Each structure stands twice: as C-alpha cells, then as structure tokens.
Amino acid sequence: MSWLTLISVVTVLAAVLASLVARRRELARMATSIEARDEARERGTHRARLQYPDVDLSRCIGCGTCVAACPEEGVLGLVHGQSLVLHGARCVGHGRCARECPVGAIAITLGDLSERNDIPALTGELETAGVPGLFLAGEVTGYALIRTAIAHGTAVASEVARRAKEAGPVDEGVHELCIVGAGPAGIACSLQATAHGLDYITLEQEQLGGTVSKYPRKKLVMTQPAELPLHGRLSRTTYRKEELMELWTEIVATHDLPIRTGAAFIGLDRDARGIFQIPFGTDLIRARHVCLALGRRGTPRKLGVPGEELPKVAYGLVDAASYSSRRVLVVGGGDSAIEAALGLAEGGNNAVTLSYRRKAFVRIKARNEARILEALQAGRIRAVFESRVRVIEPDHVQLEQGPEDAPEFLRIPNDDVFVLAGGVPPFKLLEQSGVSFDAADRPAQETLTAGGSGLLPALSFAFLFSVGALAWTLLNRDYYAADALGRAAHALHETLRPSRGIGLGLGIGATALIATNLAYLVRRSPRLRFELGALTAWMTVHVATGVLALVLALLHAGLAPRHTVGGHALAALGILIVTGAIGRYFYAFVPRAANGRELALDEVKSSLATLSGEWERSHREFGARVRDELQALIDHGRWHGSTLRRLGALVFGQRRLARTLTELREVGEREGVAREHVQAVLTLARRAHRASLMAAHYEDLRGLMGSWRYLHRWIALAMVLLVVAHIVTALRFGGMFAR
Numbered sequence: 001m002s003w004l005t006l007i008s009v010v011t012v013l014a015a016v017l018a019s020l021v022a023r024r025r026e027l028a029r030m031a032t033s034i035e036a037r038d039e040a041r042e043r044g045t046h047r048a049r050l051q052y053p054d055v056d057l058s059r060c061i062g063c064g065t066c067v068a069a070c071p072e073e074g075v076l077g078l079v080h081g082q083s084l085v086l087h088g089a090r091c092v093g094h095g096r097c098a099r100e101c102p103v104g105a106i107a108i109t110l111g112d113l114s115e116r117n118d119i120p121a122l123t124g125e126l127e128t129a130g131v132p133g134l135f136l137a138g139e140v141t142g143y144a145l146i147r148t149a150i151a152h153g154t155a156v157a158s159e160v161a162r163r164a165k166e167a168g169p170v171d172e173g174v175h176e177l178c179i180v181g182a183g184p185a186g187i188a189c190s191l192q193a194t195a196h197g198l199d200y201i202t203l204e205q206e207q208l209g210g211t212v213s214k215y216p217r218k219k220l221v222m223t224q225p226a227e228l229p230l231h232g233r234l235s236r237t238t239y240r241k242e243e244l245m246e247l248w249t250e251i252v253a254t255h256d257l258p259i260r261t262g263a264a265f266i267g268l269d270r271d272a273r274g275i276f277q278i279p280f281g282t283d284l285i286r287a288r289h290v291c292l293a294l295g296r297r298g299t300p301r302k303l304g305v306p307g308e309e310l311p312k313v314a315y316g317l318v319d320a321a322s323y324s325s326r327r328v329l330v331v332g333g334g335d336s337a338i339e340a341a342l343g344l345a346e347g348g349n350n351a352v353t354l355s356y357r358r359k360a361f362v363r364i365k366a367r368n369e370a371r372i373l374e375a376l377q378a379g380r381i382r383a384v385f386e387s388r389v390r391v392i393e394p395d396h397v398q399l400e401q402g403p404e405d406a407p408e409f410l411r412i413p414n415d416d417v418f419v420l421a422g423g424v425p426p427f428k429l430l431e432q433s434g435v436s437f438d439a440a441d442r443p444a445q446e447t448l449t450a451g452g453s454g455l456l457p458a459l460s461f462a463f464l465f466s467v468g469a470l471a472w473t474l475l476n477r478d479y480y481a482a483d484a485l486g487r488a489a490h491a492l493h494e495t496l497r498p499s500r501g502i503g504l505g506l507g508i509g510a511t512a513l514i515a516t517n518l519a520y521l522v523r524r525s526p527r528l529r530f531e532l533g534a535l536t537a538w539m540t541v542h543v544a545t546g547v548l549a550l551v552l553a554l555l556h557a558g559l560a561p562r563h564t565v566g567g568h569a570l571a572a573l574g575i576l577i578v579t580g581a582i583g584r585y586f587y588a589f590v591p592r593a594a595n596g597r598e599l600a601l602d603e604v605k606s607s608l609a610t611l612s613g614e615w616e617r618s619h620r621e622f623g624a625r626v627r628d629e630l631q632a633l634i635d636h637g638r639w640h641g642s643t644l645r646r647l648g649a650l651v652f653g654q655r656r657l658a659r660t661l662t663e664l665r666e667v668g669e670r671e672g673v674a675r676e677h678v679q680a681v682l683t684l685a686r687r688a689h690r691a692s693l694m695a696a697h698y699e700d701l702r703g704l705m706g707s708w709r710y711l712h713r714w715i716a717l718a719m720v721l722l723v724v725a726h727i728v729t730a731l732r733f734g735g736m737f738a739r
Helices: 002-043 065-069 096-100 146-167 184-195 210-214 241-255 335-346 366-378 427-432 455-475 484-488 501-524 535-556 565-586 589-612 620-635 643-671 675-734
Strands: 052-055 076-079 082-085 106-109 134-136 175-180 200-204 220-222 226-228 232-234 238-240 259-261 276-280 283-292 327-331 351-355 381-384 387-392 396-401 408-413 416-419
Touching: 002 076, 002 082, 052 082, 065 076, 065 096, 096 106, 134 146, 146 175, 146 184, 146 226, 146 283, 175 184, 175 276, 184 200, 184 210, 184 226, 184 241, 184 283, 200 283, 210 241, 238 241, 327 335, 327 408, 335 351, 335 366, 335 381, 351 387, 366 381, 455 535, 501 535, 501 675, 535 565, 565 675, 620 643, 620 675, 643 675
Parallel strands: 134 283, 175 200, 175 283, 200 259, 327 351, 327 416, 351 381
Antiparallel strands: 052 106, 076 082, 220 238, 226 232, 276 283, 387 396, 396 408
16 A cells, blocks of 8 residues: 555656646746737737638637647737637638637638728629629639639639529620639639530630749649639649649640630720620620639839839749849848748859848748748848838949938949839729729628537537437336346346347447547647548537447446446546536636736737827836836736746735836826826726736636646546456456357
C-alpha cells in the first residue's frame, strides 16, 4: 500500500505541475493574441477588405480547430478560450475555418454592407438590381475565392438555362448568354452553359485565367476543392500559376468553348426590346442575358508623375529571374509589391529599393511580412517609408519623403520601375452598364447565421432510437424485469443474454459506436490530416453515437449491469456522456463573459482616444501620462503570475487605483486641463480598472472549468481501457463462442 501511495502522490504532483505549466503557456499565448488584436486595430487590419470570418461566441467551444485550419497566419486566435478575429485583413476567404468548426459557429461574411459603396446590389440569383438579365459572378461581387467564383459562374448559367426554357428561342443573331471574362467564374459559366446546350459566347480582353494570369511566375495559388462543370472535381488545395493556366487552356480546348479575345469590355447597352448590345472590337455582340465575370482590380493604378511614360516603367512583374544586375524601384506596400521586391532581390544581384507611402506595412500576409522584414534587416532590400515618387528620369528616380508640408527629396539611381500600387476597380464602367452600388438598392440583408451545430438532428435521432429501445424493453419486460435466476430460465435468455444472439450483437454494436465516436478525435486532429467530410457532421455523429452506444450497452447488459469490468465500462461511458454534455453546454458561458469584459476595455480605449483628441496637442504630457497609467491599470496582474497574485490585485488594487487617480488629477491641474476633461479621464480609469479585474478573474474561473475537458478525456481513456478489458475477459472466460 505504501508503494501505491507514493506512486499516487508522484502522479498527482506531476499532473498538477503539468497543468500549471500548460496554464502559464496558455495565458502567455492569450496575451500575445490580445496584443496582436490591438496592433491590428491600430494598423487598420482587424477587418478584411472583402470576406472575413464572423464568430458566434454563443456557440464557440474554444476547440481551436479554426485557428489550426486557417492557412493564413494570424487571422484568428484564441482569447479567453474562444476564437476571435485578430488580423481580418489577412483573410482571403478560404472558408476552411467555417468548414472545420465542429459546432458551426463561424460564417464567412462581407460584414455590414449598409455603409459600403464597393459591393454591387445583387439579388439572390446574382442578378443586378433593376437590370433584368444582367448577372455578376466572381471577384466583382466581393468574394475572391476561386471556389466561390466557380459556384457563381455555374449558378448564373443554370439560372439563364431555366429562363431560356420558359422564354423560348431567341431571334437570329442574338445569343442567349454573353459572358464577359474568362477567369474561373467565366470558364465555369461557359462550361455550365455548354452542359445546358445554351447558345452563348465568352469575351476576354487578354488571356484565359483572369487575375491569375497576371500573377508572377510560379506563384502559389490557394484554392479549395470545387466541382467544375463537365470537368469534375478540383481536389487540390494549392496550384502553381502555370498549373492553373495549363488547366484552363486544356479545358477550353477539350470542350471547344467559344471564347473570343483581343478587345476590352467598354460597356453595354440595351435596345428597345431589352436585348443587350456589347461592343467588342469592331463587332457588336447581342445577347438576351449577360454575365459580367470581371475581377475587381481593373486597370493598374498609375502615379501621375512626369516620366511615367518611359519604357522602363511597368505595372506588373511576371518573371523576376529575367532581371539581373539592375537598379530597381518597386512602388507599393501590398502583397504584390512585397513579393515582387523579394523575387527581384533573391537572385540576379539586383539593387532593390521599395517605396511605400505609409510608415509601416499594413495589409500584407504574415509570411510576406516576416520575409520582407528579414530582407530589410539583411540589407537585401532598401525600404523608403513615407515616400512618394515625384519624377522618373531615364537614369534615376526622385522621391519625396516625410510630411508633405516639409518633405525631403531623394535622388536614387535607377534602371527599372515597377508600380504595384493596386488597381482602379472597374466600378465606374459597371455603373455605366447599369450595376448599382447603392446600399438602398440591395435586397434586405439576411440575418447572419453561422452553420448549424448539428446538435438538434443528433439528439433527435438519439431520442427516437432511445424511444425504440424503451419500446423493445417494454415488449420484453417479463425478461428484463426478472432476477438472475428468472432470466436463466426464460425462453429468451439464449437470445438476449450478453454472450449470445441479440445480446451479443448489441454489445458489438455498442463497441462499434464507441470506435466511431472516438474517430471524431482523429478527424479533429490538425496533425493527422484526416479530412473526410465536414467537422460539423463529425460532431453530430460524435454526439449521436455517444448516446446510442450507452443505450446499446445498457441493453447488452440486460438493464442490470454488475460490478464487473463490463459494468465499470458502462458506468464510465455514462459519466463520459455527462461530462461531455456539461462541457458542451456550459463551458462557453464564462468565456463569453470574459470576452465581454475585453469589449468593455476596448470601449474604454475608444472613449479615451475620442476624448484625448480634444486636448492632446495642448497638454501632451497629460495625454501620455493618461495612456500609460490606463494601460498599467489594465495590465496589472492580468496575464502574469499566479491566481493568488491576481487575487492580491483585487484586494490591493483599490489602493493602486486611488493613487493613480490622485496623480492624474494633479498632473491635469498642473497643466491646466479643463476640470470636466480630468473628471472624464478619472471615470475612464475606474472603468478600465474594474473591467480588467473582471476579465482576469473570469479567466481564472475559465481555467478552473477547463479542467473539465481533461476530466472528460481521462474518463474516455479509462472507458476505452475498460471496454478492451471487458472484451478480452469475455473472450477468455465468458465462453461466448462456445457451442
């Protein structure tokens, strides 16, 4: 017994120490996430330009699968055990976070469209509001994902085919559909139109591939699995630019798609009968329906400076390897400019200078940010921040750096200039064609709802199955109500006993359900890369199989489990279901409360920024002191130290708060700050102190509740071991297969 006691003490201490270390690491990661979120808000990268994930905190269970699934670093992070958007600008709409959320708590959205003038007003069929027959598809709608573009193009062609069947044949010389653009949306629309037998034509200004065709050589393109009409499934998640271009070319040739290239889309008109007329070069294309499958980049954004017409100025870089021993200036600070500068600096002995109008890089991917900062530190690239190109000469470029009212001028020797400052979206051209960007013309926006958690169908199925099991027991109540001796003499004993017939089948079924239930853990693991089916469906199966396994195990035991290994396994299974239910329903409450306190802190900071703008220039010392003291109040005892330290902060924090308020009042009076402003600052300080303490202690409570998950996992392990032991015992001593 003494040996067992000593081993138990060592095991318990090891578990406690491991949990404490894990808890410290979790707090450190959370502090980092909050710092990243605050940094993103300061830089304006907390919201995406197009799509971004919207997390329903009433459903989020903090499993972290969305964070692990996101291919873009830093978009999502865990704060107080729930997923929050950190750098939303890095989101490109892959949607893997929504697909991998086991409870359907994430939806990919464009956010509140009421104040946006860059999203077209479209119906649910992607038809332009007020212009029947004019459809939009792909990136121009606001969604940049290739999979979404394919879905848009397919849906438009199907809708046109449905209308064509109702309207009858078109006049001679009039196409049923004209598709403008041969990117992913345009090609998908063309394929689906071919599948429906439509009379259509596709117009493309330059070459197949749309935006992808303008990417640099060998650029990696992220996709999601999608179904391309007539071709089949695109199952890969990454393609190089050349691979996608080869795929588009092969598809066009294989299906003989009627694609015409060589002229720009300059607009469209409608005749008196409502037929669209689209000028294309010297021809006039006439069609009953039009699908504009255009990108959002439009024409390259120009600088409008002297010398921009020189041959050395380009607005795109296709092959960086073709430049060697050149003095290159790259203008811009987005991902395209960063990737071009890095490509030019990697080989060819080029002297690369990057001119960017801001103080720091803002909306770039985390990988690009890390690479460019490393290149700047190593001296491979020179960056001139807060700079503007003023003159481009044949052998040099003149930059203006610093504030516009007192700039400094730099003269940089130069051979090539790449202007990668984004593009001018074709919104004006679209408006002239009848597309509205007015929020008043958009249909009423549907209430945002994340995907269903699958809980209702899981519990409904489990309920119906349990009712069936109850009916079975009532039907055979004379057997299940009998004692052990009565059962042995019953006519159904050989059929319903655990080691024979139906009873044995129920046990095998329960074991199979347990194995299926545990497969959810394999599906959820980011390391095993087992991605069969959506994780929401697996969570549904996880809940349903847990309940069904318990019901079958009870019937297998004849509703009379004993003090045996099998009986203990059944008890462990029951406890496992109870702990899982508690974790599933109640664990999210405290994280929501803690994140609510974080929102309160954000409101304090926002109020301070609004208030300080009125007096910061004349009372700069007071403004700096206020920011420092409020940040100290917020940070005090939150993320460092033990729970006891945070309890100490609660007890002695009032003394610190009183001292801070006195110091701020004295500084404000000394600098002559208006009394009402000082009083407003003191009120904000009290709110910050109270909210930070509440957030910290909610987090401590969440950490305590987090042990429930570990309890759930250990019970699951114990249950599995007991089931294995029960099966081995039954095989060896139960004689279940004896004749």
